[in-house]
Structures are given as C-alpha cells and as structure tokens.
Amino acid sequence: MDINFAFGGLVAARLLLSFVPLPDQLKYDHLLSSPLTSNLRLHEGIYLFKNGVDPYSGGVFYQSPLYLSIFSTLLPLNRVSSPIIWTLIDAVSAYALVQTWRARSGVGKSNRDALLAAVYLFNPYLFLPSLAFSTSSISNMLHLLSIMFAARRKTSPALFCLAALVHVSLSSTLLVLPVIILLLGQPKSSLANPKPISIDFEKGRMIGLEFLAHFAVLTLTSTFISGGFQWLWQTWFVELSLPDLTPNPGLWWYFFTEMFDHFRPFFLVAFSVHLLIYIAPVCIKFQYDPLYAAFILTGVLGTVKAYPTLSDPGLFFTMISLFPEILPYLRYPIVTSLIHLHASLLLPLFNHLWLSQGTGNANFFYASTLVFGVANGAALMDCVWAGLRIALGETKEGYEVVQQ
Structure with a gap:
C-alpha cells in the first residue's frame, strides 16, 4: 500500500473522529x-486578551502568550476550525x-511507516486529549519535531522547536x-554495540548558544505580546x-493537598530536583x-512531571515503536501491559465516582x-532494562558483554 495514500486515509479517519459530538464532554475531563x-482556560484567556484584560491577573490562565497571539489572530478557534487544527x-x-x-533505520521508506502513523493517530492516550483540544497535543508535536529535525541533522529547526517546547x-x-x-x-541504533563517543564540545557550545538565542527571542516576543513579565x-x-x-x-496534586504549608517549599524543591537528576x-x-x-527521558516526564x-x-508508549529491537529484551511486557490496562479502567471510573456521582472521595x-x-514506572524501567540488556550477546556458556 502506498504510504501517502495510507497516511491520508488515517488522517481523514482521525478528522472524522474530531467531528463526532464527544469533544464537548471531554473538555471537562x-x-x-x-x-x-x-x-476551556485557553478560550477564557483569549476572551480576556481580546477585551483588553490581562489574562494573567486572575490566577486562572497558565498558558504561553504565544497561544494567545496565534489563536486570537492566525488560527481563531471555533467548532469548525478546532477539529481541523488539532x-x-x-x-x-x-x-x-x-x-x-526513517532517519534511525537509514531508509527512505519502509513497511512500518503506515503502522507508525496509525500508532500515533489512534493511540487512545493521545487522540482523546486531542479530541478535548488540549494544548498537550501541541507540546507533543514540538517534542517530536525537535527530535525529527535533530535526527535529520537540521540544527536550526531542531533548536527552534526545542526552544518552543x-x-x-518548562x-x-x-x-x-x-x-x-x-x-x-x-540517530541510528547503537544499543546492541555500545561504544563511547567523542563529543565536539566547541560545536556543542555553539549549538547551546543558538538554543539560548531562540529561547530568548520567544521569551521577548511573549513579553511584548503580554505587555509585561507577569x-x-x-x-x-x-x-x-x-x-x-x-x-x-x-503524583503531585494529592501529596500537596495534604501538605502542611510549613513543609511545602522543601518538598516543592525536592520534587522539582527529582526530575532533573535523571x-x-x-x-x-x-x-x-x-x-x-531522549525516549527514556520522555518516559520520566510522563511519569513524574x-x-x-x-x-x-x-507519547512515551508511542515512541516505543521507534525501537523494535528492544522488544525481545523486555522482562515483563505482559505484566506491565495488564497493570496499565487495569489503571486505564480505574482512572475514569474512580474519577466519575468522586467528581460526578459523589459516592467516592x-x-x-x-x-x-x-x-x-x-504502570508508567514499570514500563520505564522495563525499557531501561531492555536498552541495557540488548548489549549482552548470548553464547553457549551464558552471556558475554560486548560493550567497549
């Protein structure tokens, strides 16, 4: 099957899903x-912004001024445009x-292209937030674009997308x-044959400076749009x-709901630093x-942000499809999948019991x-294990480390 035809069909099917009367219910989830x-908060911020009221003065709107500018001018949001945009x-x-x-496998086309597109477009964890028009879909797009451009050696586009992300x-x-x-x-797979690499620190410094330049431009643009640093x-x-x-x-919200104010600053620092130590x-x-x-750190973000x-x-589970070589080395894929299935059933059920029915707490x-x-932690640890385990070659006597 031609990949362009298959991709177009997948996108068309995904667009049809966007026009079913589900998003109005999902927006509150x-x-x-x-x-x-x-x-909903994005619409409120846009309304205040258009009427000359600072959307950041009320403690309700927490999204970038770039969204205010883009969605109030270039891409106005309504019942017709929102499904198309998302x-x-x-x-x-x-x-x-x-x-x-393609960049990782070093090919122009492959038989997995349509499968990869379908895995992203119809992953329930991804298309349900998209049907709710959550701006997390935009973050995922910037995330994947920055990795794609980096894998294809396009430095400036990769750094711009990364700065925007x-x-x-944050x-x-x-x-x-x-x-x-x-x-x-x-970008090619080196998991089975790991070798220390030599890094050009001078080039890395220039890349870092360019990233900071892109980030500074976006920051100044946002400050200009919002009229201040609020x-x-x-x-x-x-x-x-x-x-x-x-x-x-x-995992944060309930912990800090029960937290005494006296201990709040300490645990905020501890939780924030916990993200960075990986x-x-x-x-x-x-x-x-x-x-x-980058894939492993995406899993860390999905677990503890x-x-x-x-x-x-x-996004983490979708990116597993980029690394088919690790699948035979996963230790407990069935157990991890069942825990995730269990959690995916419990989450909406207990959320409904508590917030809608009032029969829970x-x-x-x-x-x-x-x-x-x-479930997320188990999947993350399993992928780390598989990424390390693949560097061991089986022999008749047992296992031989091939890492140099």
Whole structure:
C-alpha cells in the first residue's frame, strides 16, 4: 500500500473522529487536560486578551502568550476550525514520528511507516486529549519535531522547536541535553554495540548558544505580546510552585493537598530536583544512542512531571515503536501491559465516582493514579532494562558483554 495514500486515509479517519459530538464532554475531563493545557482556560484567556484584560491577573490562565497571539489572530478557534487544527497537529506529529524512524533505520521508506502513523493517530492516550483540544497535543508535536529535525541533522529547526517546547512546557528542559547530543552524534541504533563517543564540545557550545538565542527571542516576543513579565509567574513558575491543585493523573496534586504549608517549599524543591537528576545518568549511559536517551527521558516526564495528562505517558508508549529491537529484551511486557490496562479502567471510573456521582472521595481517585504511576514506572524501567540488556550477546556458556 502506498504510504501517502495510507497516511491520508488515517488522517481523514482521525478528522472524522474530531467531528463526532464527544469533544464537548471531554473538555471537562481532568485526565485529558490539566490547568496548563485546558482548552476551556485557553478560550477564557483569549476572551480576556481580546477585551483588553490581562489574562494573567486572575490566577486562572497558565498558558504561553504565544497561544494567545496565534489563536486570537492566525488560527481563531471555533467548532469548525478546532477539529481541523488539532487533526493537523496530530498529522504533523505522526509525520515527524515516521521521519524519525526513517532517519534511525537509514531508509527512505519502509513497511512500518503506515503502522507508525496509525500508532500515533489512534493511540487512545493521545487522540482523546486531542479530541478535548488540549494544548498537550501541541507540546507533543514540538517534542517530536525537535527530535525529527535533530535526527535529520537540521540544527536550526531542531533548536527552534526545542526552544518552543521548553517555552510552553518548562519541564521539557529534560530533553535539551539529549537533543544536543543527538545533533552531535547519529540517530541510528547503537544499543546492541555500545561504544563511547567523542563529543565536539566547541560545536556543542555553539549549538547551546543558538538554543539560548531562540529561547530568548520567544521569551521577548511573549513579553511584548503580554505587555509585561507577569506571564512568567503564571506559566513557568506554576510548574515549580504548584498553585492549582486540580486533580490529574499525576503524583503531585494529592501529596500537596495534604501538605502542611510549613513543609511545602522543601518538598516543592525536592520534587522539582527529582526530575532533573535523571538527565546526566541517562545521557551518560546512553551517550552512544542519544535518541534512546531522549525516549527514556520522555518516559520520566510522563511519569513524574507536575501537571501530566494521559498524553504524556501516551507519547512515551508511542515512541516505543521507534525501537523494535528492544522488544525481545523486555522482562515483563505482559505484566506491565495488564497493570496499565487495569489503571486505564480505574482512572475514569474512580474519577466519575468522586467528581460526578459523589459516592467516592479523593482517596479513590488518588489510589488509581498510584496504580497508573506504578504502570508508567514499570514500563520505564522495563525499557531501561531492555536498552541495557540488548548489549549482552548470548553464547553457549551464558552471556558475554560486548560493550567497549
């Protein structure tokens, strides 16, 4: 089957799903959109922005001023345009995933292209937030575009997309180092034959400076759009200070709901630093395969970021399709899949019992998020194990380490 025809058919089917009368119900679902990605809050911010009111003065709108500018001028949102825009966003993301696979496998086309596109477009963890018009879909698109351009050696587009990603989602800072290493290295699989690499630090310094330049331009543009620096406290620092404790599938909200104010600053620092400590070990261990390092850090983000939605672990699970070589080396794929299936059933059930029926309480929903966190963590650890285990070659006597 021709990949262009298959891709067009997948996108058309995905567009039809966007026009069914589900999104109006999904917009209120805490599993699909967080305070930082909510479409309803985006509409409220745009309304205030158009009427000359600072959307960052009320403590409700937490999204980038770039969204205010783009969606109030270039891409106005309504019942017709929103499904088309979000479908195109998902189509670009699927295209970036396919192109990343081609760069990794070193081919122009492959039989897996249509499968990869379908895995992204119809992954429930990804298309349900997209049907809710969550801006997490935009973050996923920037995430995959930055990796795609880096894998194809297009430095400036990769760094611009990466800067835009960090700008709209500060926790995505975890991806800066692996993307820079990917620009310095190569995207092809080296998991089975790991070798230390020599890094051109001078080139890396220039790449880092260019990233900072892109980031500074976006920051100044946002400041100009919003008319001041108030947006900094209502976007970037929200992920660090956690002012909005709206329930979500993550592990932070309930912990800080029960936290005494006296201990809050300490645990905010501890939780934030916890995200950062993974960068150096993962990038050092997988320096010979930076694309895999970016994949592992994507899983870390999907598991322990401050305001996650289902699309965050969904992106991680979709990116597994880029690494078919690790599948035989996963230790407990069936157990991990069953735990995830269990969690995916518990989350909407306990959320409905608590917030809609009133027959449960916060402990019900948080118990399901803990199961979900265990499932995400188990999948992450299994992928780390497989990425390391593949470097061991089987022999008649046992196992032989082939890493040099």
